[in-house]
Amino acid sequence: MTIRLRTLAIALGLLIALAAGVSALLVWRGTYDISATNQHTDTVFKVLDYSMRRSVQSRIEQAPAPPDLGEARRVRSGAVHYRDQCLQCHGAPGVAPEPLAFGLTPAPANLLAAGRTWAPGEIFWVVKHGIKMTGMPAWVYRLGDDEVWDVVAFVRAMPAMSPRDYAQFAATLPPPAGPRTSASTGLRTGDVEAGRRATERYLCVTCHVIPGFVSAQHHVGPPLDGMGKRSFIAGVLPNTPENMVRWLLQPQQVDPLSAMPALGLGEQDARDIAAFLATLDKVPAK
Ligand code: HEC
Ligand code: HEC
Structure with a gap:
């Protein structure tokens, strides 16, 4: 019995060593194509996408509770941030992303689905913290929590807008503000x-x-x-x-x-x- 157990343990050890060896060989040979011109393989994409969703879901408890996202004022303010900071990669109803987005792998998703199916807290978390190893930036240094909620309000409102609705709505928004740095009032000593x-x-x-x-x-x-x-x-x-x-x-x-x-x-x-x-x-x- 003990001999059988030991044989089993040795076999298992060898198998793990073999798997590690093969992985190391694949890495060393540069087998995985990291070019952005070749999409991830189906399996790799599914694993990455699922890991991303699970990672977000297991962290949203740390996000504060959503305020009233239906407020027109919020949706409007969110639309301005969205136009200036998100549209170039994610597009909007009837508006294509800018050319730089076409070179990104994974490709930035059209957010209509996320607006419909993602919980507000999930969108909040992703916008605030960004996603590693994709082009999705963390907006925490550009947008305060309240502004991130405005963006969430707009992302949630967007799926109900037709291209024509969006064009009419966008025409009423104020023009883009110049580059912004953090406020210089209410400064505290360095932390x-x-x-x-x-x-x-x-x-x-x-x-x-x-x-x-x-x-x-x-x-x-x-x-x-x-x-x-x-x-x-x-x-x-x-x-x-x-x-x-x-x-x-x-x-x-x-x-x-x-x-x-x-x-x-x-x-x-x-x-x-x-x-x-x-x-x-x-x-x-x-
Ligand atoms: C430089 C390009 C870029 C910009 C700008 C950008 N994103 Fe992204 N975003 C990405 C990429 C790439 C991903 C990862 C691929 C994916 O899952 O869509 C992503 C993912 C997301 C996701 C997860 C969507 C999903 O279905 O997987 C959300 C939500 C999102 N972004 C919202 C925003 C919002 C809101 C803004 C503006 C504040 C923004 N993004 C700005 C590139 C960008
Ligand atoms: C594009 C490259 C680049 C980036 C980005 C950059 N630095 Fe530098 N930094 C340099 C170079 C080059 C020097 C040497 C400058 C010189 O002596 O003229 C330097 C010098 C310094 C020095 C003085 C070092 C010394 O030995 O006296 C400090 C401090 C410093 N950087 C901090 C930072 C911090 C903090 C950031 C991020 C906010 C940053 N740097 C971002 C290139 C960079």
Whole structure:
């Protein structure tokens, strides 16, 4: 009996090792086609889509309860955000997405089905947090919770609109506002945790190695480890919290030759990120 059990365990172990080996081989050979010009295979798409739905459903408890989504004021405000921030990828009744959307895999869904079948909390969660490994952005840094609910109200109202209804309704909406940064009123002092989250979203990790972040492996800017201990920012500006905010908002005003772009940070985000950077005190071994 024990011998049989042991044989079974060994066979199982070998099988798992074989499966891991084959997977590693497929990865190493680059077998899976990651090009956006080839759709996912049917099985892969179904698994990904199902995982996405389950992932959303298991997290919506964290979303606050929906307000009254039927209010005309909400639908109207949501329609403005939708036109400016969603339509280019998802289209609207009688309106095709913009050409950039045609290059995305998975293709951004037409939201008529989501508007009909997804619970308001699910749409809220997806719009706020975005979806990894698709082109769906997280809107949390552009839209406040109330504005996200406005968008949800519009997405829910959209399936009932014919192309003609939508065209008539859209003609009554105010023209697009210019680019927006976070409000500069009611600023608080920098918050380390908020700064850590903002650091992740403003693409800082695409150019810098930052402790605690998974990032690209080729770096355009210097590693930010030990930033809290350095005397100067970019070698020119004394490292004080105010100067760090100044640097983050307008690097090129400090150093016109710097390859660090102004990323359109709001003042509050800059304060939060500065507070976070000040906690990085491990000087890298040289
Ligand atoms: C840059 C393109 C892009 C923009 C802009 C964009 N999305 Fe998406 N969205 C996607 C992609 C790609 C997916 C994932 C594929 C899919 O499931 O549709 C997605 C998925 C979704 C889903 C899940 C739909 C489903 O049936 O799977 C919802 C809901 C959604 N987006 C709403 C929005 C809203 C509302 C906005 C505007 C605030 C927005 N999106 C802006 C690209 C975009
Ligand atoms: C496109 C690439 C790029 C992005 C994105 C970027 N940086 Fe930079 N950053 C640089 C480069 C290049 C430098 C070096 C600048 C110089 O010395 O002129 C730099 C310098 C810095 C410095 C000074 C470092 C030192 O050693 O003194 C800090 C701090 C910094 N970046 C923070 C950030 C933060 C925070 C973000 C995200 C909000 C960010 N950077 C986004 C390229 C980038």
